[in-house]
Amino acid sequence: MFHPKMVKFDETLKKVFDEIDDYLEDNYGDLYSLHPSRLPRGEASNKAQDGLFNVGASYTAGFGSIFGKGYAIEIRMVTLEKVDPAHTKEIEEKVKELLEQKLAEYFPDRKLYVSRDIYSLKIYGDFSLGALYDTA
Numbered sequence: 001m002f003h004p005k006m007v008k009f010d011e012t013l014k015k016v017f018d019e020i021d022d023y024l025e026d027n028y029g030d031l032y033s034l035h036p037s038r039l040p041r042g043e044a045s046n047k048a049q050d051g052l053f054n055v056g057a058s059y060t061a062g063f064g065s066i067f068g069k070g071y072a073i074e075i076r077m078v079t080l081e082k083v084d085p086a087h088t089k090e091i092e093e094k095v096k097e098l099l100e101q102k103l104a105e106y107f108p109d110r111k112l113y114v115s116r117d118i119y120s121l122k123i124y125g126d127f128s129l130g131a132l133y134d135t136a
Contacts, residue, residue: 005129009107013071016102017047017055020095024053028091032079052077055095057123065117070124072117073099096121 025041029052034040041051048054057071075095077083096114103112103123112125 003129009127009129012106013057016099016106017057019102020098021047021051021053021055023098024055024091024095025051027094028087029053031087032077032081032083035078035080038078052079054078060122062124065122067113067115067117067122067124069127070117070122073114073121073123075121092121099123 029041032052034052038052039050044050048056054076055074057073060070060072062068062070073095075092077088077091096116099114099121103110103114110126112123114121114123116122117124
C-alpha cells in the first residue's frame with residue numbers, strides 16, 4: 001500500500017526533475033555524443049530514457065549520512081566519451097541551484113534542503129505525510 005500523499009510527492013518531484021533535465025539538455029546537451037543505444041532527446045515517453053541527461057533520485061534511509069533520510073540525487077550523462085571533471089562540477093552546481101529553487105516553488109509549505117552528502121547531492125528535510133486521509 002502506498003500513502004496517497006507520498007505518491008503525490010513523488011509525482012511532483014518527478015516534474016521537478018523533468019524540468020531540470022530540460023534545462024540541462026538545452027544548455028549542455030551538445031557537450032558529448034549520446035551513447036549508441038540511447039534515444040535522442042524527445043524520442044522516449046520518459047525524459048529519463050532519452051537525451052544526454054538522466055536526473056533523478058532514490059529514497060534512502062540515511063544510514064551513514066550526516067543528513068539522515070532523504071533522496072540521493074543521481075546525475076547521469078549517457079555517453080561513451082570521457083566527461084571533463086570541470087563539466088561534471090559545473091552541472092552538479094547548476095542542478096543544486098535549480099533544485100533549491102524548484103523545491104521552494106513546488107513544495108512551499110515544506111522545509112527541504114539540498115546539500116552534498118558524501119559522493120552525491122541529497123534532498124533532506126520535512127518529508128512528513130500527516131494522516132493517511134485528511135478529515136478536515
